[in-house]
Structure formats: C-alpha cells, structure tokens
Amino acid sequence: MKVLVVTTWLPTRDAPEIGKFVASDIELLSRDHDVQVIHLSAGGITLPIGGERVSLTTVPMTPSNPLSVWKAARVIRERALSVDVVHTMAVSALLPFIVGRPPTPWVHTEHWSALLSPTTTGIVARAAIPLVSRMLVVPDVVIAVGHELAAVIRTARRRPTVVIPNAVERPELLHDRPGGGEVALVGVGGLIRRKGPDIAIRAVAELRSRGRAARLVWAGDGPMREELTQLAERLGIGEHVDLRGRVSPDRIGALLAESDAFLLPTTVETFGVAIAEALVAGRPVIVGANGEQSSFVGEPDGVLVHEQTAEAYADGVERALLLNADRSAAEIASRARALFDNDARRGGCSDAYALAGARRVGPDVDVIIAVHDPRRRIDRAVRSALTSTSVERVIVVCHGLETGPIEAATGIEDGRVEFVQFDDGVRSPAGPFNHGLDIASGRFVVILGSDDELTAGAVDAWRRTAERERADVVIAPLRHDNGSRVPTPPTVRSRGLRGSRDRLAYRTAPLGLFARDSVGSLRLTPRLATGEDLAFTARIWFGTTRVNMHTGPGDYIIHDGDDRVTFARRALSDELRAVELLARDPWACALPDDDRTALAVKLWRITVFGAVHYRGSEWEEGDRVWLAGLVSSLRDFAPRALNVLSRADAALVEGLADPAVADLEIDIRSRRRRRFTSPAALLPSRLASVLAREAPLRFIAATWWASRR
Known part of the structure; x- marks a missing residue:
C-alpha cells in the first residue's frame, strides 16, 4: 500500500529529540508499505529517516502563517492523489486540512497532552483545543496513543478511534543496575512544570535527609533550567544534581544503563514514552499516577505516585528499590517488552488503514x-x-x-x-x-x-x-x-x-x-x-x-x-390517542418546564387544532366529551403553554374544554384562529409573552425563514 505520512514532528539537526517516536512509526510502517513523508517544517534540517521504502520531502510551514499553511495544503492534496491512504501524525499536521479533507482514506495519529489535560499547556494553545477537537471529527480513523486520550477523542467524534501505543525503543542488551553506595536516579523530559523536575530535585534532597545517598541526572532542557539550578544549590545538593540539557536519543539508553531507577514526577502524560523506555530497559520507574502510564506501570516494576510532593516521591523511590532489590533487569523489563510489541503495532496500523478504506467507500x-x-x-x-x-x-x-x-x-x-x-x-x-x-x-x-x-x-x-x-x-x-x-x-x-x-x-x-x-x-x-x-x-x-x-x-x-x-378519516379518540398517551407518559412529564411547554404548544397548534379543523362540525357521539378530557390532560401537562398560544387559540381551547359549547361555535372559533394576520391570531393570550419563542410572532417569523431555506 502507498502511504503518505504528513507530520510536523520529526527530528532535526537542531532538535534531534523532537518527534523521535514519529520517526520510529514511519520506519515501522515502511516494513509493510511504501511510505512518502511530508515534513511540515517551521525551520531546521530534517534528519534522515530509517527504512528502505521511505522517501522524505520537507515543506516549509509555519502554523502562524496562513499563506504557508495554504501552500502546504496544495502540496499535500496533489501528493494524496497518487497514494492509497493519508496518515497525519501530530496535532499541528491537521492545519492544512482545514481547507478540505484529502481525496483518499485518512488516518490520523494523535499524541497531544493538552486534549487530556488542557491546563498543562499555554493559554494560546489552550484556545486552539476547540478547533483541534472539531478537526479530529473528520479523519476516517483516529489512532490515539493511549486509552485515556482515546476516551476524550471519542466524545468529539462518531467515527472509529483506536488505540495503538507509541513506539518504544528496546535496547538489545540489558544492563543490571549498578548498585553501590549512591542511588543513581535518571529523569527524561523537558525542564517544564508539567514534568516535575523541581519535585524530583526536592525528592533527592528528601532522600539524602533520610540518610540515603542519592543523585539525579536529568536529560532535557527548558525554561526552568536557571530556577532548578538555584533550587539545587539552595537545598545544598547542587553537586548531586546534573541537568544534562538536550541528550540525543541514542544516548538515553546509556543514561538508563548507569542508573538504579527512573524518576519522573509528571502531572500528566498522554502516553509516557520515556517511562516505557525505562521499563523495557529494565529500570524500575517512579512516576506520577495521572495519565496513560497508569495502564502499564504497576508494582513491582514501578510505583505510581498520587501526590505531587517531594516526600511522596521519596517514599516511591524507597519502595521501588525495596521491591526490586533482588530482581534482574530482564525480570523488570519482561512485562513491558511483551506489552510494547512492534509486530502488534504494525498489525494495528494495517487494520486502521483497512478500516479507513472500508468506512470511506x-x-x-x-x-x-x-x-x-x-x-x-x-x-x-x-x-x-x-x-x-x-x-x-x-x-x-x-x-x-x-x-x-x-x-x-x-x-x-x-x-x-x-x-x-x-x-x-x-x-x-x-x-x-x-x-x-x-x-x-x-x-x-x-x-x-x-x-x-x-x-x-x-x-x-x-x-x-x-x-x-x-x-x-x-x-x-x-x-x-x-x-x-x-x-x-x-x-x-x-x-x-x-x-x-x-x-x-x-x-x-x-x-x-x-x-x-x-x-x-x-x-x-x-x-x-x-x-x-x-x-x-x-x-x-x-x-x-x-x-x-x-x-x-x-x-x-x-x-x-x-x-x-x-x-x-378515523374516530377522534383514535386520531388523538398518541397525544393522550404522551401527555401522561412519565418520561414526558419529567421533562424540564421549557421542553414540556414547547412540546405542548406544538400538540395544540398542529395535532389537536388540526383534528378539530378537519372535522368541521361533523362530530361523532362522545367526541366532545372525550376531547374535553384530553384538553384537561394537556393543561395539566404544560400549563404555561396556554400563555403563549394566541388569543384565538386560547378561545378555542376554552370551547373544547366545555362539551356544552355548541359544535357550530367550535367550528367558528377554529376558523377564526386560522386568520393568521388578525390581532387575535398574532397576540398571545398573555401579553407579556409576546416575544416568547413559541408565541405567534416569533413562530411565524421562524416558519417564514424555514420556508425560504
């Protein structure tokens, strides 16, 4: 199958760690498909992607520049004509599709944590969430990288949403923990509040105050670097905290091999690639409990921490070390390695493509x-x-x-x-x-x-x-x-x-x-x-x-x-039996007052008055008595409905409620209410309701508009 992958997240020379899981997905797809990749790049030189059946094109696109988005959309649409399926990856890759969906089946993979927890992103990105949710409706199939993210996405779309976990790097050789006198902790993630590097540093200080020697190596950079450096110095553990900055993906394995445990006090993760990579490398993990990681982290391989405090994470580290004191790296990694199987992910992608094609045609x-x-x-x-x-x-x-x-x-x-x-x-x-x-x-x-x-x-x-x-x-x-x-x-x-x-x-x-x-x-x-x-x-x-x-x-x-x-022509009791049943239906009687009023006004105007009008004066024995009972039921069902009916309508209701009113008089009142330009037909029985939604003036205007639609 020919697959066109469109993504904004790929490793570049300046940022080799960005989108590495997308690159892994592309390499995986190339084992079964011919893959053309369009990298929508805001700048930087895209690094080569592995796979023999992969071709890469870089198209300049800046999300804040509508012209660049429109130009990217033209390139994508032209290339989409010659493939079997379009596969977008990452939320910003949806931007060019605002102008129209591709002519071929469309699959989208979503990772964005803001959909799961909007407060974790900035105010500008948060404002884009409604647009993103609307765009996620359109693809034939959406792949979510986690079950919690999938649940959020499913609230916005009817089409299939499936779960395929992120790619997880698996080191060929597993290294047992170094052990020794000092506990080596490693964290991987941006130096941002959501990842909790400050709590990790405080947890190290807490461990050392308990008499347990501990040190922290953190791979990743971000706006909190200076604040975190000062925090470590203030706590007196500056020499035990190593903020490494950006680390190339191929060096993460070496950091894990030199560690005793993985520590990430994250507040939320849509998947948690770094967490999964630590597990498959045979390292116990101590991580926040909120996010997809809760589906694959469990004791004894890892500890989920429910409180964002240094004390709670220090307790988690001590518990993880105790649970894994006699376990090898292979034992710790076995469950995660079975869970994150690339063959299963390959099959899941092919199934998603088949499903997208089936749903399109x-x-x-x-x-x-x-x-x-x-x-x-x-x-x-x-x-x-x-x-x-x-x-x-x-x-x-x-x-x-x-x-x-x-x-x-x-x-x-x-x-x-x-x-x-x-x-x-x-x-x-x-x-x-x-x-x-x-x-x-x-x-x-x-x-x-x-x-x-x-x-x-x-x-x-x-x-x-x-x-x-x-x-x-x-x-x-x-x-x-x-x-x-x-x-x-x-x-x-x-x-x-x-x-x-x-x-x-x-x-x-x-x-x-x-x-x-x-x-x-x-x-x-x-x-x-x-x-x-x-x-x-x-x-x-x-x-x-x-x-x-x-x-x-x-x-x-x-x-x-x-x-x-x-x-x-039917007996009146047969013709209006449905109205009688609905007015006494416990479900209908439990509706909010506005809903019951709207429903009753329609029943009066269309169903009841219609039956009366087309009967003329040709009433059968018992009709008027039965109809009086129905009028009583409708009044009890929605008393406010009478306020918005026209004055001519209200006069007819009063006549129908009394079987003693002459049949000819009922016929006269019925014809009078149908003189729709008369004051009696335009004004509601309660003048204060003249502008109510169901009152004659607004109802007539809406009907006129609908007739021209």
Whole structure:
C-alpha cells in the first residue's frame, strides 16, 4: 500500500529529540508499505529517516502563517492523489486540512497532552483545543496513543478511534543496575512544570535527609533550567544534581544503563514514552499516577505516585528499590517488552488503514419501507433509495402481504433489496416499521414511506452531513410532489439542534438519517393507527442526541395521493390517542418546564387544532366529551403553554374544554384562529409573552425563514 505520512514532528539537526517516536512509526510502517513523508517544517534540517521504502520531502510551514499553511495544503492534496491512504501524525499536521479533507482514506495519529489535560499547556494553545477537537471529527480513523486520550477523542467524534501505543525503543542488551553506595536516579523530559523536575530535585534532597545517598541526572532542557539550578544549590545538593540539557536519543539508553531507577514526577502524560523506555530497559520507574502510564506501570516494576510532593516521591523511590532489590533487569523489563510489541503495532496500523478504506467507500445505511397495499408505488420508493451508494440494504416489510407479488410489482433485481413478510394482525404502521428497525444492521437507518421517494443521492448527502458534523440524526429537507417546501422544524439553525430552542417537535415524522445507536431500543408506539411516531421523535428531540438539519441537495419528496393512509378519516379518540398517551407518559412529564411547554404548544397548534379543523362540525357521539378530557390532560401537562398560544387559540381551547359549547361555535372559533394576520391570531393570550419563542410572532417569523431555506 502507498502511504503518505504528513507530520510536523520529526527530528532535526537542531532538535534531534523532537518527534523521535514519529520517526520510529514511519520506519515501522515502511516494513509493510511504501511510505512518502511530508515534513511540515517551521525551520531546521530534517534528519534522515530509517527504512528502505521511505522517501522524505520537507515543506516549509509555519502554523502562524496562513499563506504557508495554504501552500502546504496544495502540496499535500496533489501528493494524496497518487497514494492509497493519508496518515497525519501530530496535532499541528491537521492545519492544512482545514481547507478540505484529502481525496483518499485518512488516518490520523494523535499524541497531544493538552486534549487530556488542557491546563498543562499555554493559554494560546489552550484556545486552539476547540478547533483541534472539531478537526479530529473528520479523519476516517483516529489512532490515539493511549486509552485515556482515546476516551476524550471519542466524545468529539462518531467515527472509529483506536488505540495503538507509541513506539518504544528496546535496547538489545540489558544492563543490571549498578548498585553501590549512591542511588543513581535518571529523569527524561523537558525542564517544564508539567514534568516535575523541581519535585524530583526536592525528592533527592528528601532522600539524602533520610540518610540515603542519592543523585539525579536529568536529560532535557527548558525554561526552568536557571530556577532548578538555584533550587539545587539552595537545598545544598547542587553537586548531586546534573541537568544534562538536550541528550540525543541514542544516548538515553546509556543514561538508563548507569542508573538504579527512573524518576519522573509528571502531572500528566498522554502516553509516557520515556517511562516505557525505562521499563523495557529494565529500570524500575517512579512516576506520577495521572495519565496513560497508569495502564502499564504497576508494582513491582514501578510505583505510581498520587501526590505531587517531594516526600511522596521519596517514599516511591524507597519502595521501588525495596521491591526490586533482588530482581534482574530482564525480570523488570519482561512485562513491558511483551506489552510494547512492534509486530502488534504494525498489525494495528494495517487494520486502521483497512478500516479507513472500508468506512470511506462502504455502504452502511439500511432503508426501511413498510408496504400494506400492493397498489402503492413501492418501485418508485425503492429505486430512489438505491441511487445512493451508502445504502447497504433496502428492507421492504410487506405488512400482511405475501412478498412474491410485491417483489414482482417492483420489477427490481438488486441484491441490496430484501423483501420481508410481517403480519401482526394490527392496522398500524408501527408494527412493520418496528420490525424493520429490529432487523436493521447498518450504522444508520432511514424510514421511507411507500408512497414517497428520495431525490437522487439523498441518503449519501445526509450521511456526509452526519459524518462531517458528527451528528446522530440528520433531519431531511421535505417537499411535496408539487415542489412546495415543508418548513419544519421552524428554526434558523442547522447544527446542534435542541428540542425547545429549535422547535424540533414540529417535525413529528422521523424522516432523515438516524444513527442506529441513537435509536437503540426506541420504537414507534405499537397499535396506533396514526401518531405512532409522536413519542419516538419526542424522545430523540428532547434527549441528548446530536441533531442536525441537512442543507443543500437531498430532499425527501412527499406524494400527496388522496388514498394515503395519513389522510384516512378515523374516530377522534383514535386520531388523538398518541397525544393522550404522551401527555401522561412519565418520561414526558419529567421533562424540564421549557421542553414540556414547547412540546405542548406544538400538540395544540398542529395535532389537536388540526383534528378539530378537519372535522368541521361533523362530530361523532362522545367526541366532545372525550376531547374535553384530553384538553384537561394537556393543561395539566404544560400549563404555561396556554400563555403563549394566541388569543384565538386560547378561545378555542376554552370551547373544547366545555362539551356544552355548541359544535357550530367550535367550528367558528377554529376558523377564526386560522386568520393568521388578525390581532387575535398574532397576540398571545398573555401579553407579556409576546416575544416568547413559541408565541405567534416569533413562530411565524421562524416558519417564514424555514420556508425560504
């Protein structure tokens, strides 16, 4: 496989210790792949990289210079056209991809400790964390170097995040500890607060005060050098502390060979390469407990210290020396050597590349169509779904029908179409759709009415929105077959939609793309002739699911035939049974007040008032009494909803609450509330609520905006 590695971290002549683990990763990849490397360098001469199948190109790029980032992006995109996978390594290597993702599968390896612990970095870098988190959404696969880092990254993305530990240098020859009268401690890391060199020096002073001769050699440089030199002198141990400065990677092994133990009072590590290298070299480690090192450091090989004090680290050193007094270097190193196996890392990278390729091209959407009448244009619905390459299966659930006639009527021969017979003896669309959800296996599901269709490639477009915006649900744009738009939900936003803020309740039908994980065991309400989707979508809109609206091409087209099941005349108790159930649902009753108000206003305006309007004055016996009971339930469910309904709406509610009010009067009040430019229809029943989100003025404005979207 041809792999293009893009990284900002590689050893240079001036800084040979920077990015040495990235160089090791590249050398490892070259054993299985042809690797082209682009080093995005802010300056300095890149050192050669090992591996026979590696070619290296240095491209100047300064993160603070947008022009250099744009030029680097052009080079990367051109080179990406001739490879099988792009593999970015290190957070700053993501910058050129802000202008667009590569045309090939993309894998990213992340090491940045600030994602795990933002307080460990400067204020400028900390400000970049939201941008980095957003960029980490885009790669097909992200490789985290530790489990804790992976957990943080997974909160920002839906695509796969896998763990492959950093490269760990393994010395060929293991040296037993020198022993002797003085305890030789070695630390490796920058002279920065997070690495704890000051605590290491104080720990040496504490050990010497206890009568244990100890000295410290620290490999690494940084802004604390002068402060640490003065600290050692002030504590009277200047001659026992050796701040070596920068040490080339090939000399670290020699320092470890001359030591008795490794000491690093770090506050956090995304992996802890130096810690792992000390272990595989056969040296016990005494390190901070916060970070990925806690997954591979354990007694007797090492001691995790939970307090950032000199006394605690001095105790840790004494305990590590006691536990390993009679153990050889090989015994100390055995567990770590088995854990950090390069063959396992090679296999993990190849698996990540295969996964990235599969996710880029692999279909993973199941489209569910329920049909109860062979006269339906099921062929139109099925063919429209098959125009999207991301569709893995079209599941046609034949409700109370033999599959043979339906399959013959479609005239479609495509292995992606599966006809399933289902008969529950209930005249409700909930049963067949739920059956489809039960047997769906794709990452995403789409529910499509047998009367309806999708524009060409609509599912692909929705899926791209889901991946790009890391959404669990993508609401599809709706239009009727006459071309008119359906302005639901009436919101000005398209990303990160929330139930009450964005009036999501107005989109009752679950039309769009749903991540199957977000649906879980949730199903349409069984045995309802209509409104079966009311509780289903309410639980999604007012839950924690990430919801986006798709914008751009990719419509769901509603065909408004006169014989649609949706338009069938039913008893009022059947038509509004879903409203009654929801108003009494313990889950709904436990929603915050704002959510219940938003949900109730929609139920009044659309569902209840709609049923009343289309009945005219043709009420059946018992309808008005039953409806009065429903009005009482809705009032109890969300009392504040009546404040934001229009004055004409409130008058209709008062009439519905009293079965003694004449049917003709109900019809008059129903028609009056539909005069949408009248003062009674524009002003809320409580004037102080005139600018409330659900009040008529803002609702009408949002609906107008949504109709133009």
